[in-house]
Amino acid sequence: MFRADVEQCNWAEISCCPVAPHPPPVGFRGQKRVYGRLRRLFLGIVRVVVAYQVLYKIFCHHQPTRLPLLLLSAFATATATAMETLGVLLLHPVNAYLEQELDRRFRLIRLWDAPPDGSAEFLRANASAIRAVVAYPGYSALAALIDALPSLEIVVSFSVGIDHVDLPKCRERGIRVTNTPDVLTDDVADLAVGLAVAALRRIPQADRFVRAGLWKAKGDYALTTRFSGKRVGIIGLGRIGLAIATRVEAFDCPVNYYQRTKKDYPSYTYYPSVVGLAASSDVLVVACSLNEQTRHIVNREVIEALGPKGVLINIGRGPHVDEPELVSALVEGRLGGAGLDVFEDEPNVPESLFTLDNVVLVPHMGSGTHETRKAMADLVLDNLEAHVLKKPLLTPVI
Numbered sequence: 001m002f003r004a005d006v007e008q009c010n011w012a013e014i015s016c017c018p019v020a021p022h023p024p025p026v027g028f029r030g031q032k033r034v035y036g037r038l039r040r041l042f043l044g045i046v047r048v049v050v051a052y053q054v055l056y057k058i059f060c061h062h063q064p065t066r067l068p069l070l071l072l073s074a075f076a077t078a079t080a081t082a083m084e085t086l087g088v089l090l091l092h093p094v095n096a097y098l099e100q101e102l103d104r105r106f107r108l109i110r111l112w113d114a115p116p117d118g119s120a121e122f123l124r125a126n127a128s129a130i131r132a133v134v135a136y137p138g139y140s141a142l143a144a145l146i147d148a149l150p151s152l153e154i155v156v157s158f159s160v161g162i163d164h165v166d167l168p169k170c171r172e173r174g175i176r177v178t179n180t181p182d183v184l185t186d187d188v189a190d191l192a193v194g195l196a197v198a199a200l201r202r203i204p205q206a207d208r209f210v211r212a213g214l215w216k217a218k219g220d221y222a223l224t225t226r227f228s229g230k231r232v233g234i235i236g237l238g239r240i241g242l243a244i245a246t247r248v249e250a251f252d253c254p255v256n257y258y259q260r261t262k263k264d265y266p267s268y269t270y271y272p273s274v275v276g277l278a279a280s281s282d283v284l285v286v287a288c289s290l291n292e293q294t295r296h297i298v299n300r301e302v303i304e305a306l307g308p309k310g311v312l313i314n315i316g317r318g319p320h321v322d323e324p325e326l327v328s329a330l331v332e333g334r335l336g337g338a339g340l341d342v343f344e345d346e347p348n349v350p351e352s353l354f355t356l357d358n359v360v361l362v363p364h365m366g367s368g369t370h371e372t373r374k375a376m377a378d379l380v381l382d383n384l385e386a387h388v389l390k391k392p393l394l395t396p397v398i
């Protein structure tokens, strides 16, 4: 679902970002818009009536016992109005629940409602209304988009990684930025361990073997490699790296890690260089955030150090790894295997990986469970509400 095409997304690219695989038919969207207008009209009438009653009770028939209730209802009305006037730009239909709730609580502006090749014009027409943008990997809030939105106050990212948000630009403009940490940690760590086990035990390959009828035709599947007890090296011992460490401890795996600064974890061994970590690991997991220092942190030297028996797991971002180097090392057998959730140019995956039996490939789905995506959506919504109500943001980046 996520695309980590973080480098060159601009207006022109936003207009050609893929839309929902099955966008709702135009008639259905028209009906929804009419329904939305009717709902807003109805709420508007209710508010006018409530406001009238409040003012009337206060100034004409003041009943002291009911005053707090009336003030509370006036406050609720004002709050709901403030929320509904916040124009929120959604760049792509990333999550049905998030879209539905944004539509219900705020003034949702869908970029994919723009006519083909008309996103620049569409943004110009909505520029004064758009005060918030929901961004996510592959659908970036980079300088061009931010510059096109003079009223922008906040970028809320539906992700923990924020490499697709132009942070210096946001700082310069005083735009707040939030992300969705913690709620996805377990799922991403689970997937990292799953990929490692799947790559070493060749689970997808063995599954294909059975489905192809080869068990009957050829007999038992070739022997695979044990995961329990393998030395696991983790690049980045943040929230997700730590969750991976605690999981692999249950498999009796010694944990090594690389991080810019040593952490206070006596049972994990610190390596001050990634090459040193790779040379001492059977499985190397990329779990750090993407920035200029960590781009291509796994390069040819690291791959060589991991060696023909080593396995690379990447649940970070595609650009953490020099992908052409990785592909040639796998093809030539200089690297033992890989489990990859992310790629340099998503959703494009190097086709030479498709025929390799030593890799497991999944489509950037680390946080892709019903439970976690709902929790991420709730965090996006709560951050937006906090912004409107001028309360502290729940998960601020800036």
Ligand SMILES: O=CC(=O)O
Pocket (backbone or CB within 6 Å): 002, 137, 158, 159, 160, 161, 162, 184, 366, 367
């Ligand atoms: O890739 C997913 C995320 O950063 O949350």
